[in-house]
Amino acid sequence: MGQRPRETGKTMLFEKTNELDKYDVVVAGGGPAGVGAGLACARAGLKTILVEGNGCLGGTLTAGALPFVLGSYTGSIPFPEMVRLGLTYKELPRPYRAVKGLMAEFQSRVKAQGGGLGPAVIPHAQKYPGLDRLSCHDEFTFDIEIGKQVFDAMALESGLDLLFYTQALDVKREGNEIKGVFVANKNGLSYIPCVALIDCTGDADLVYRAGYETIKGDPVSGEMSAVSLIAHVENVDPEPLNRYLQDGGNPWFTEIMAQAKADLPERRQDIPDNLVFFPMPQEGVFMVNGGTSNSPVDGTDARALTALTLWGRRRAKFLVEELFHKYIPGGEKARLRLSAYYPGVRETRKIVGEYNLTEADVLSGKRFTDSIALAGRHFDLDRGGTWDNQPFGAKRLGGGVVTVPYRTMIPAGSSNILAAGRCIAAEGQALGPIRISSTCMALGQAAGTAAALKIKRNVDFKSIDIARLRHELLQRDAVIDALSDNVEAEEAQ
Template identity: 25%
Template sequence: METITKAYEVIVVGGGLSGVCAAIASAREGAKTALVQDRPVLGGNASSEIRMHICGANKHGTRDEARETGILEEILLENKKRNPQHSFSILDTVLWEKVNFQERLTLYLNTRMTEVVVEDHTIKSIRAHQLTTDKDFEFKAKIFIDCTGDATLAYRAGADYRVGREAKSELGETFAPEKSDNRTMGNTLMFRAIDYGKSMPFEKPSWAYTFTEKDLVNRGHSAINNELEHYEIDSGYWWIELGGMEDTIGDAEEIRDELLKTVYGVWDHIKNGGEHGAQNYVLDWVQFLPGKRESRRIEGDYILKEQDLLEGKVFEDAVAYGGWPMDMHPPEGFKYRGPSTNYIQVPIYTIPYRSYYSRNIHNLMMAGRNISASHMAFGSTRVMGTCAIGGQAVGTAAALAIHYGCEPRGVLEYKTELQQKLLKADCFIPGFRNEDKKDKALNAKVKASSQKRGYDATHVINGIARNVEKEMNAWISQELGASGEWIELKLKEQMPIQEVRITFDSDLGTEIMTTLSETVRSNQREQLPETLVKDYEVELLLEDEVIYSKQVKNNYQRHVIHSMANRRANQVRIKIYTTWGNKEASIYEVRIY
């Protein structure tokens, strides 16, 4: 069969959230990009195949202003608008749409990488087979990004990697085990149960296991007491976890079979092993593709470690951040009779660029749960919100490497430019602010129709597009009247204006992701965030005379970009008429180019 050869500048392998964000970012920054995904849908653990909700630094909405922004926020707000019913299949479609219709980006679904060609520590090409079309491909590129989760591309390319737990003596990690081993966190199968409105019997399959209350100690499993999310009877249990004592890659088929026997055994106990409030419940969906937590981690120039997280370290080459606890599951998983997880709380910390490229394969980058981190640090960095913003950072860096004709390591020379590009794209980097010399707003005079105390109009040009701890960085108006409220930026001189970028307030202390969990869902607003601006107008003025205006109705995005076609002006005025619920208008940042 003939092999079809395709050439790109950047190729991303793996279509989870990190791969999606990496591919979109690379393409938006100008690189000809391909995304190669071996599944029929995008999203990885957030897809309809696995249905895990997206956790991140805001810790289920318990940490203010910590939700990840950038491309992930764009996707989730799009999904929030179109998918209030929390359908994972609709989220599949939103992800497909974002990738499939992105300029300079080509998507290959159902396409399994089969071979990696390497010369002199450089990946020359990969080969892949598309199951649906029975086509064979050879993909060539200058930069390859491994977002496979299992580090499959890196492994086949001969990249240095790690598996398992480091000894505390190796990196000086207090919470690491005394001796190193190959044990990992395991894989999970979840389920969805629905209340059928009448008594529904359940007959255990002959191949399913049998469990008693003693077997399920420390594993909440009753509809009668569901204060904690993982006690919910309708949204499955992440603690049905196995494989950490085995090889989560090599033994994956056997692990899945054991998980199926366990899921149905747990459900049998819930239905037939005592009073659990489940008389009317019936299984509606059982996950068949296990959600995987841990396997290989690629070694970069820097290995992120426990201490970096605990001290909230800000690296000079920081490009992303995390804040989910070091969420350490026992490798025995379901078979462990103690607590099912150990949460080690951490502050907001940054992740250095050096953890996002291979130390020995010259044109290999990575994003997702396979980045360069110790097992302990991985316990926090593995969650999808953190993986996604890392993906955007890597995709942006890959395009920068193409622009400068350098390898990924060479982008360190341009780290300030990389950081400023990420900030411009609404990616928060703790400890850094907008210092883009091309942004004419930074030197503008700002005034507003009104402002609440402590939320000055000048905040929109202070370089930080969210509140940080007690530092308020938004302009908030007084109560919106019939004519709205406005904010105006006056430039030092007349100039052609190419674009105006506005960052609105989408309430980053809350959660907006699709979820199976009724508890998590009940803590979310069904509609779009009420702080988000809905109807507004952007005006260009030349010496106080309006020369151009653009009205926007039903906005639902936090970060919006308006093309101004190089119209000559010296003032930008933004009028806010309505929000999705708040009585005041709120803007975090305005940029003018």
């Protein structure tokens, strides 16, 4: 079976628009990648505007109600393999840090305000040691509101111009150059002229609209990963849960979920095989990853996202009222605290880049002389809505880490646009380790740093000095190479 045709978008035409000031850089999207890109640009002295549809920075980390950072360290193994081996995240090795830079600064500032714990430091574990078995080995947990405040402060201190409640719709392209971005908000339609554009939409929306090639989902089948709507549950009594875990209870609650399925055969599809939840900084509050779709969802389709959100909220209510109240130790009086304001989308469009990172690259541990970020997470994209169909479920990253080359952020044939985050050029399962928030922020930081070199030297993104880019990133505490003496870099093609 051959690969599916690649896709390009069609530019829309807007007659009535307000023209805003010209910016050096427009950053589309305010998730981890957008934050990294915007901060890097602004701190380099570029006039930069970040356009975000929500009312806060952080994306999945904040609006997505998933306030823990994964992938900052190497050494994780796939979730189904952990269940099979009976391991917990706490029992995994943590050899070295894969992401620092702006993500490390964010974590440090959140900690300084008493709003963050980690890595592998679980809220309330000193009082309830059993909760430690629920931890992720590289997890950094934080209070969402403090996280929002820290993101705001970092942006405002840097001089980054923020435009919330605004959707980046399209671009103006002349020849091979992006001249500006069309956006929509309560002011109507506006046009923002720019010298460079960084697409951090997660879905390569503007690369697609600009007419550059993208590919959606799996390169052969087109199938995409499941989508989650995270929920938070409060009023859980930690003491019974602590006793259950200390007495050797399964931290994934596999047997409990099997019993619930046997008791409620008519609701089997609503009961996960494993219940994944983690304690939050507030005692008795837990984040529950129980609203994951049972089938792939197209995260570029508003109807599909709407249906998933409605289903996810219903399922969260069911999990609390039927599973927590009746099956989870300490969950008898649990209440649904909140559900995410936006679904967690794992995979949609990726750009076709000047280099496309392949599954073979990741499995072999291929190194690149233009590497600008690392990913330490395991293969983390399901297929068919279940981990049972994850083709690389038991495989490890070659060399324990993924090195991401700069060229994966450059849309093939483009001049002044980059993509950063989960929409970079990574084929199939190669995206799994890269799509995690920590690596997305590192990619954004690299893209913003590249934009400064591009603009200050008046060259296109393909022509910037890679050695200078890597030097600038190292000066800003980024991690760009695998920490191994026996790694032999391969020449960038």
